[in-house]
Amino acid sequence: MENRQLVLDFWHRFKDAFNDEIPVIFKRFTFHWLMWILPLIIFVLISSIFHKGVLFDLPVGYVDQDKSTLSREIVRDLNAGAHANLINYDNQLKMAEHDLEKAKIYAILYIPPNFEADVLAGRQPTPMLYYNALYYSAGLYSIMDYSGLIASLNTQYRTTMATSIGLPVPKLAQVNFNYDGLFNASGNSMYFQQFSAVVHLLQLFVVTTTIYILSQLPKRTRPNYPFVLGKLAPYTIWYTMLLMFEIAMLVLFSDARVSGSPFAMMIVVFFYVIAAQSIGILLYTFTKTTLDAYTYIGVLVGLALTYSGVVVPELSMPWIARFISSLEPLTYALNKLFDLFLRHSSYLSVLKTCSILMIYPIIITVLVRKRLVKRLHSQ
Template identity: 75%
Template sequence: MEVRRVVIDFYQRFKVAFSDEMSFIFKRFTYHWLLWILPLIIYGLISSIFSTGVLYDLPVGYVDQDKSALSQEMIRDLNAGAHADLVNYEDSLYDGEKALAKAKIYGLLYIPPHFEADVLSGKQPVPILYYNALYYSAGLYSVMDYSGLITDFNSRYRSIMAAKIGLSVPTLANATFNYDGLFNASGNSMYFQQFSAVVHLLQLFVVTMTIHILGKLPRRTRPTYPFVLGKLAPYTLWYTMLLIFEIALLVFFSQARVSGNPFAMLLVVFFYVIAAQSIGILLFSFTRSTIDAYSYIGLLVGLALTYSGVVVPELSMPPIARVISSIEPLTYALNTLFDLFLRHAGVVSLVKTCLILMIYPVIITLLVRKRLVRRLNREEVIQ
C-alpha cells in the first residue's frame, strides 16, 4: 500500500509539472531558438557542406620513372576511377612532393624504374602512393581507388607468374569477419559524416536546454525529483522527434537506404536523449552556477566528438581513449543508428544499446538524488 501511494504521488507531481511546462513551452523566444531554429540552421549548414556526397576527381600527381606498358596501364586505370584526376610531374619527384605539401594535389603516385621488368621477374617492386593527411577527407578519398587497383593487378599477374614457372596458384583461404562498431563502412561522407554530425550536435542542444530549464524553475514550487522529470519530459519527446525528422530529411534528400527498422531508430534516439538530459542534470548539480554549467558543455561536446569513433576509429585508439569512448553515450547511439542504416541490426543489439543508455540516468540519479534539490534551492537564493 505504501509503495502504491509513493507511485501515485510521483505520478501526480510528474503530471502537474509536465502539464505546466507544456502550457508555455513555445511562449519564450529562447525556447524557439534552442528547440528548432538553431538546430535546423546548423542542420542546413551541415547539409550544404556535404551536399556533394563523396569527393570526386581530386588532383593526384604521378611520377612514372618506368614508362612501361604496365606502368602506363596502372596510371590509366587509376585516372579512370571516380576519385582521382591524375597530373603528370614527369620525372621530378621533388616537384610532386612540393605540390603535395602546398595542397595543389592531394596524392602522389611514384612508380620506380624497372617496375614492369621486376614484376615479370618476380621481384615484387613497390609503387608508392602518398597522400596529404592534413586534408583528411580529401586526402583519403584521393587514394580510395588505389587499393582495389593494386589488388586487381596482384590477382592477374599472380596467375601469369605461376603459369611461367609451371606451378598452380594455391586456393585462397575463406575468411569470416565478425565486426562491431562501424567506422564509415559505407565509404560515403554523406552517409557517415553528416549523419554522425547531426546525432552528435543534438546532444549539445539537449544538454543546453536541460541546464536552462533547471536554472529557470519557478521559486514558488518545491523542487522535487518527479517535478524536475516532469519539467524535462516535454523536451525529451521534442528532441526525439526532431532528430528523427532530421534523419528522415537526410534519407529523403540523399536517397539513402535504411536496411534496419526505422521504428527501432525512434527507440534508440529516445533513450539517447534521456542519457543526454541526465548528463545535463549532472553538470548542473555539480557546478556552482548555471553559467559554470554552460561553460563545461564545450568540454563535453569536444570529448564526445573526439572519442565516440566519429573522428578516429575505436580500434585505432590507445587503451585510455577506448575507456573514455566507452563512457560516451554518443558512442553507443551512433554505432547502433549507423548499424540500422547499413544492415539489419538484431533485436539483441537494439535492446543492449537501450539498456546501456538507460544506465546513465540511473547512475546519475543516484549521484545527484540529494544534491540536485540542494542545488535548485541554492539557485533560487542566487536569483
C-alpha cells in the same frame, strides 16, 4: 502502502510539472532557437556540405622515377578514374610531401626506379600510394580507384610472366560475391559522416536546453526532483521527434534502405535523449554558475566527437581511448542506430542498448538528487 503513497506522490508532482511546462514551451523565443530553428539550420548546412555525395577529381601528386611504359600506364589509368586528378611532381618527392602536409594534395603515388624491369623479372616491386589520414574522407576517396587498378595489372602481368617462364597459369577459384548497398552505392562513407554529425549535434542542443531550463526553475517555483523531471519530459519527447524527423529526411534524400524497425530506432533515440539530458543535469549541478555549465558543454562535445567513432574508427584507438569511448552515450546510440540500418536487429539487442543508456540517468540521479535541489535553491 507507504511505498505506494511515495510512488503516487512522485507521479502527481511529475504530472503537475509536465502539464505546467507544456503551455510555455514556445512562449519564449529562446526555446524556438534551441528546439528547432538552430537544429534545422545546422541540419541544412550539413546536408549542403555532403549533397554531392562522392568526392571527385581530388588532387593526387605522383613521382615517377621509372618513366617506363608500365609506370605511365599506371599514372594514366589512375588519372582516368573518377576520384583522382594526378599532378606531376617529376622527381621532387620532398615538395610533394610538403604539399600533402598543407592539403594542397591528398595523396602521393610513388613509382620506384626500374619498376617495369623488376616486374618483368619477377622481383615484385611495389609502387606506393599513401594519403594523409587527417583528411579522413578526402584522403580515403583519393586512393579509392588504386586497388582495382593494381589488381587488374596483377592479373594481366601474371599471365605475361607465366608465359615467359613456360608454366601454365593455375586457375583461380570461382567466387560469387554479392554486394547489396546499404545506401546509394556511391556515397556510403559520406552518408555515415552526415548521419553521425546530425546525431552528435542533437546532444549539444539537448544539453544546452536542459541547462537553460534548470537555470530558469528557481524563478518559477520551489523545485524538487520529480518536479525537475516533469519539466524536462516535454523536451525529451520533442527532441526524440526532431531527431527522427532529421533521420527521415536523410533517408528520403539519400535513397537509403532501412533494414531494421523505425519504431526500434525511435526507442533508441528516446533513451539517447534521456541520457543526454542527464549529462546536462550533471553539468549544471556540479558547476557554480550557469555560465560555467555552458562552458563545459564544449568539452563534452569535443570528447563525444573524438571518441565516439565519428572522426576516428573505434577499433583503431588505443585502449585508453576505447575506455573513454565506452563512457559516451553517443557511442552506443550511434552504433545501434547504424545496426538498425544494416540489418534486422533484434529487439533484445535494442533493449540491451537502451539499458546501457539508462545507466547514465540512474547513476547521475544517485549523484545529484539532493545536491541538485540545493543548487537550485541557492541560485
